[in-house]
Amino acid sequence: MPDLRDLDRTNDRPVYVIGAGPGGLAVAAALRERGVRAVVLEKSDSVGASWRGHYDRLHLHTTRRLSGLPGLPIPRRFGRWVARDDVVRYLEKYAEFHELELVTGVEVSRIEPDGSDWVLHATGGRRLTGRAVVVATGFNHTPRMPDWPGRDAFAGELLHASAYRNPAPYEGRDVLVVGVGNTGAEIAADLAGAGAARVRLAVRTAPHIVRRSTAGWPAQRTGILVRRLPVRLVDAAGRLLARIAVPDLSARGLPRPDAGLYTRVRQGAIPVQDVGLIDAVRTGRVEPVAAVESFDDAKVVLADGSRISPDTVIAATGYHRALEPLVGHLGVLDERGRPVVHGGRTPRETPGLYFTGFTNPISGMLREIALDARKIAKALSK
Numbered sequence: 001m002p003d004l005r006d007l008d009r010t011n012d013r014p015v016y017v018i019g020a021g022p023g024g025l026a027v028a029a030a031l032r033e034r035g036v037r038a039v040v041l042e043k044s045d046s047v048g049a050s051w052r053g054h055y056d057r058l059h060l061h062t063t064r065r066l067s068g069l070p071g072l073p074i075p076r077r078f079g080r081w082v083a084r085d086d087v088v089r090y091l092e093k094y095a096e097f098h099e100l101e102l103v104t105g106v107e108v109s110r111i112e113p114d115g116s117d118w119v120l121h122a123t124g125g126r127r128l129t130g131r132a133v134v135v136a137t138g139f140n141h142t143p144r145m146p147d148w149p150g151r152d153a154f155a156g157e158l159l160h161a162s163a164y165r166n167p168a169p170y171e172g173r174d175v176l177v178v179g180v181g182n183t184g185a186e187i188a189a190d191l192a193g194a195g196a197a198r199v200r201l202a203v204r205t206a207p208h209i210v211r212r213s214t215a216g217w218p219a220q221r222t223g224i225l226v227r228r229l230p231v232r233l234v235d236a237a238g239r240l241l242a243r244i245a246v247p248d249l250s251a252r253g254l255p256r257p258d259a260g261l262y263t264r265v266r267q268g269a270i271p272v273q274d275v276g277l278i279d280a281v282r283t284g285r286v287e288p289v290a291a292v293e294s295f296d297d298a299k300v301v302l303a304d305g306s307r308i309s310p311d312t313v314i315a316a317t318g319y320h321r322a323l324e325p326l327v328g329h330l331g332v333l334d335e336r337g338r339p340v341v342h343g344g345r346t347p348r349e350t351p352g353l354y355f356t357g358f359t360n361p362i363s364g365m366l367r368e369i370a371l372d373a374r375k376i377a378k379a380l381s382k
Contacts, residue, residue: 014039014101015380016120016130018108018326020047023357023369024136025091026069029098030377033071039130040100041122043107048091050138051084056166057190058084061182061212061273062220062364069370072097081212110326111135111353118352132352132380135327135339139357139365142322145315150295154313161187161316167194176300176310178202178292182272184316185209189276192285199280200308204291206257208238208264208271209278211245219273223362226262235260246274252281253288265362268336321358344375354379 015031017024020042031038042049059081060067067082068074072094078086095102110121111133120128143160145151151158161183167190175196177188180203192199210219226234238261248256257264261271280286290302292313299307321337332347332355334340339355341347346354356372357365 012037013117013129013131015132015134016041016108016118016128017134017136018111018120019136019138019357020044020095020102020104021050021136021138021357022048022069022091022366023138023372024134025094025098025100026369026373027134027136027354027356027376028100028102029072029094030070030373031380032098032100034377034381036377036381038101038134040102041106041108041120041128042102042104043123045104046092047095047102048088050140051087051091053162054084055161055164055183055187055190056084057186059275060087060366061275062366063218066218066220066224066364067366069094069366070373108326110329112329113350113352116352132354134354134356134376135323136356137321137323137326139321139360140319142320144318144320146292146317148292148294150297150301153297154295154300155298156310157312159312159314161314162319164314167191167196170312171195172197173311174198174309175312175314176200176202176289176292176308177314177316179316179318180205180207180272180288181316181318182270184314185272185277186275187314187316188286189280192280193276198287198310199285200287200289200310201281202290202292202302203254203288204303205269206255207269208242208257208261209246209274210242210261210271212273212275214245219271220362220364220367223364224367227361227363231260231262231266234262238262246278247282249278249281249288252284254281268360270360270362327353343372344379346379 014037017028017038017040020040024040028038028040064074064082074090106123108120108122112119117129118133143162145160175191177184188199188201290304293303294301299309301307330350339358342355354376357369361368
């Protein structure tokens with residue numbers, strides 16, 4: 001593994017890749033295959049840092065065959081739905097197999113153009129110069145905790161879902177999970193099946209729920225097929241499929257959503273893949289409740305005016321991309337802090353700057369990361 005001091009002395013203007021998660025490793029491997037030197041800078045001490053921090057029961061919601069990165073399939077022995085620890089093993093093997101040039105313990109705080117080059121301000125006041133930069137710092141970067149009124153005075157336990165690992169510490173406890181994305185849904189099901197005394201799930205907007213696989217056909221393949229179809233057509237098909245495959249949970253407090261499935265996807269909300277939530281809600285082991293409005297000492301005030309007293313609140317409220325310090329001064333982010341382009345495209349005002357891993361498509365993030373990697377490598381090898 002190269003040392004950061006070696007990079008200070010080099011003058012060959014490599015492509016710098018920021019982040020050693022799936023996106024950064026995929027780009028580096030695709031560039032290496034085309035004979036382009038890529039140096040991956042990672043602020044932690046290992047690859048796949050965000051994956052290492054996810055909860056224990058997590059598996060990919062996309063199939064093994066459609067989740068491999070360029071140049072190395074995920075091993076068959078990992079099964080169809082790859083577990084968190086096996087994803088980490090795969091990423092470690094991927095970096096080793098492709099002999100990637102990886103420097104850990106290096107955090108890049110700001111990047112800026114310098115003529116036809118890019119300057120990276122890194123750990124220890126170092127300035128690294130490259131001919132291009134690929135930002136791959138990850139979709140789940142900085143936990144987002146809503147600033148609920150009274151939050152700091154809450155008498156119970158409050159944590160973000162990023163700190164949740166398994167249900168053991170919550171045995172016999174009354175737990176409120178806030179947020180019904182894939183993470184919140186899975187944590188709620190995990191708690192309900194492993195000894196929590198009561199599990200409630202705070203829902204602001206009813207989600208679309210899809211079966212991860214139906215008769216052997218994964219939801220991901222459907223997502224791939226419909227991506228370029230008209231939104232209204234996909235919405236209609238989604239409503240029909242939901243009525244066939246997903247029971248109506250309205251009586252249990254989880255109604256079918258008003259907006260269509262693909263309409264919601266275009267707004268940034270991907271469907272919840274069922275890995276136990278449907279049965280948990282149907283049997284009453286997970287109780288949907290209204291959204292959280294505020295905290296009042298030991299109580300949580302909900303949007304419908306009711307007050308509940310959970311022992312623990314787990315906020316599955318998402319993440320910030322946290323790109324503003326790094327590139328916010330370059331005018332390459334939209335109003336939600338996301339890159340205005342991704343993959344093989346580069347902003348017109350900042351040629352040589354690329355982004356990957358900041359979208360969450362229904363066709364599967366790892367699949368799109370692999371496609372983006374090849375596009376970026378092709379653009380940079382011209």
